[in-house]
Amino acid sequence: MTPILEARGLTKRYGKTQALAGLDLTASPGRVVALLGPNGAGKTTFVRAVATLLRPDAGTLHVDGIDALRKPASVRQVIGLAGQFAAVEEAMTGRENLEMVGRLFGLSRKQAKAAAVRVLGQMQLTDDADRLVRTYSGGMRRRIDLGVSLVGTPRLLLLDEPSTGLDPVSRLRLWDAIRSLVLTGTDILLTTQYLDEADRLASDIVIIDHGTVIASGTPTELKTRAGDDMIEVHVRDTDQLPAVSGMLATIGHDPRVDVPQRRACVAVDDGSSRLMDTLRVLDGQGITVEDISLRRPTLDEVFLALTGKPAQATDDSPEQPVGA
Amino acid sequence: MTGASVLAPSPGIPRAGVNTGAGLWSSSITVAGRMVRKFARTPQLIVFTAIQSAVFLLMFRFAFGGAISTRGHLSYVNFLVPGFIVTNILWGGMGTAVGVAEDVEHGFVDRLRSLPIPRAAVLIGRGLADVALMTWALAIAAGLGFAVGFRPGGSAAGVLAAFGLCMVFGLAFEWVFIAGGLVAGSAQAAQSIIGLAVTPLVFLSSAYVPVQSMPSGVRQFGELQPITPMADAVRSLFTGADGRALVDHSTSYYVGLSLLWAAAIFVVFGFLAVLRFARR
Numbered sequence: 001m002t003p004i005l006e007a008r009g010l011t012k013r014y015g016k017t018q019a020l021a022g023l024d025l026t027a028s029p030g031r032v033v034a035l036l037g038p039n040g041a042g043k044t045t046f047v048r049a050v051a052t053l054l055r056p057d058a059g060t061l062h063v064d065g066i067d068a069l070r071k072p073a074s075v076r077q078v079i080g081l082a083g084q085f086a087a088v089e090e091a092m093t094g095r096e097n098l099e100m101v102g103r104l105f106g107l108s109r110k111q112a113k114a115a116a117v118r119v120l121g122q123m124q125l126t127d128d129a130d131r132l133v134r135t136y137s138g139g140m141r142r143r144i145d146l147g148v149s150l151v152g153t154p155r156l157l158l159l160d161e162p163s164t165g166l167d168p169v170s171r172l173r174l175w176d177a178i179r180s181l182v183l184t185g186t187d188i189l190l191t192t193q194y195l196d197e198a199d200r201l202a203s204d205i206v207i208i209d210h211g212t213v214i215a216s217g218t219p220t221e222l223k224t225r226a227g228d229d230m231i232e233v234h235v236r237d238t239d240q241l242p243a244v245s246g247m248l249a250t251i252g253h254d255p256r257v258d259v260p261q262r263r264a265c266v267a268v269d270d271g272s273s274r275l276m277d278t279l280r281v282l283d284g285q286g287i288t289v290e291d292i293s294l295r296r297p298t299l300d301e302v303f304l305a306l307t308g309k310p311a312q313a314t315d316d317s318p319e320q321p322v323g324a
Numbered sequence: 325m326t327g328a329s330v331l332a333p334s335p336g337i338p339r340a341g342v343n344t345g346a347g348l349w350s351s352s353i354t355v356a357g358r359m360v361r362k363f364a365r366t367p368q369l370i371v372f373t374a375i376q377s378a379v380f381l382l383m384f385r386f387a388f389g390g391a392i393s394t395r396g397h398l399s400y401v402n403f404l405v406p407g408f409i410v411t412n413i414l415w416g417g418m419g420t421a422v423g424v425a426e427d428v429e430h431g432f433v434d435r436l437r438s439l440p441i442p443r444a445a446v447l448i449g450r451g452l453a454d455v456a457l458m459t460w461a462l463a464i465a466a467g468l469g470f471a472v473g474f475r476p477g478g479s480a481a482g483v484l485a486a487f488g489l490c491m492v493f494g495l496a497f498e499w500v501f502i503a504g505g506l507v508a509g510s511a512q513a514a515q516s517i518i519g520l521a522v523t524p525l526v527f528l529s530s531a532y533v534p535v536q537s538m539p540s541g542v543r544q545f546g547e548l549q550p551i552t553p554m555a556d557a558v559r560s561l562f563t564g565a566d567g568r569a570l571v572d573h574s575t576s577y578y579v580g581l582s583l584l585w586a587a588a589i590f591v592v593f594g595f596l597a598v599l600r601f602a603r604r
Binding site: 048076077079080087089091096100103104132148152153 | 341342343344345346350351354355357358361362365366429430431432434435436437438439440441
């Protein structure tokens with residue numbers, strides 16, 4: 001089966017910034033692939049290269065078997081793009097926006113009308129179809145923007161940070177809409193800084209940093225890689241955290257302490273037997289444990305383990321509680 | 325396996341088709357349709373630009389006009405209004421630059437560039453829409469001029485030719501504003517860049533004041549730059565003998581010179597805009 005996306009050694013440099021540094025990525029049809037990485041990792045640059053909006057300096061790039069560097073016009077026939085901003089005309093209604101782009105995708109007037117009705121249903125915007133986009137909420141704008149890229153039923157849909165700036169309810173609705181697309185034969189490449197988004201939405205996660213892929217696999221595979229299990233200890237009194245942390249350092253590697261949450265956690269190899277050891281030692285030291293748990297690592301912890309820095313390194317992204 | 329992820333295909337999934345995309349003409353019309361609708365549905369755009377023009381005209385006609393001598397038989401209102409109509413194109417062009425920059429800033433240009441349409445359609449569509457909007461703006465400017473007392477003394481053919489010439493200038497300057505908007509990348513930057521470029525061109529020309537009254541240096545700049553022959557050409561066509569008496573050369577000289585300017589501006593800035601637009 002032809003990969004929907006195949007990148008080999010992609011590089012792109014802007015002045016002193018190496019946005020892509022030999023990026024390799026292959027994605028099979030029928031999957032949702034999430035590109036996960038901090039700001040400046042090269043996610044948007046890669047999406048723009050796939051969308052034929054920029055030309056890589058070196059490397060090869062095939063979209064659905066089409067050479068994106070030699071035949072960008074053919075690539076545009078099989079892709080849809082929803083960028084970081086809602087690129088819709090505010091002075092037109094939702095329906096008009098969809099019909100306009102449908103016409104540009106090459107549909108007849110009648111087909112464009114039918115496609116608009118289909119997409120409005122898909123995006124749950126039928127009731128608001130004939131209002132000007134200017135009056136839409138942020139979540140509705142995002143959905144109409146996503147919808148606009150779907151009127152042509154692309155084989156590969158590119159979503160650059162689709163849920164940025166959305167409230168939790170709008171986010172869930174958008175996720176539902178995205179998930180339902182795969183069933184209609186549209187593959188998805190999305191970028192995100194949100195680990196839970198990648199975890200919930202994607203069948204495959206590709207973690208990139210400094211313009212290269214540092215890890216890839218299913219969410220479960222990636223969690224396994226970061227260490228088998230996590231032991232997490234909640235204490236009643238924060239004064240006891242240093243002692244707990246010191247103890248955890250003896251059974252695992254590099255424990256982390258979260259003072260406001262009154263807890264400490266560490267990655268371990270042999271989870272269940274280590275859990276017993278931990279309990280015994282803590283009890284012997286007279287530390288009052290409120291709660292102790294053995295769990296799979298979160299993607300946040302995976303990212304930390306793989307890159308040596310937290311995924312949410314930028315100050316403009318919302319705080320993700322450790323182990324959330 | 326650190327670089328690539330070879331993923332298992334999910335069987336039984338339907339495949340979406342290929343979008344052939346719209347042709348050049350059809351996509352240009354679609355893009356133009358969006359521009360016209362946007363304009364028609366944004367009353368601020370229509371009303372405020374008209375009010376701005378009116379305030380401008382009233383100030384020159386009634387507040388400054390008394391101090392400005394045209395050194396001839398031509399009354400100041402008949403001197404001013406042809407210049408006002410020409411420069412109205414330039415002030416209106418700021419809206420184009422800001423609109424283009426907003427489209428770049430908000431990803432609209434990227435979306436259009438990612439669609440299976442000829443990329444030229446995006447620019448041609450805007451051009452087509454702006455012809456319609458320019459006709460509207462010219463009608464408003466002429467109406468305002470008439471309202472403050474402008475009475476063209478030229479022949480009907482001359483008046484028509486004057487409007488035609490304004491359209492030609494508009495289409496040429498269009499590309500300055502499109503290129504400016506593409507380069508600026510944000511609405512605010514576009515406003516500043518174009519404002520900075522347009523202001524000296526407009527005021528240091530024969531549009532509102534005869535250049536002969538300016539000190540040398542400024543006067544030389546005024547005589548060399550494109551707005552002066554454009555204003556002189558349009559004024560000569562509108563006002564006939566009285567307007568021609570103010571300038572050294574024949575009407576056809578100014579029409580020819582201003583058309584040369586328009587052609588040069590069209591070629592240079594059109595090329596820049598296309599180059600910038602196609603860059604990736």
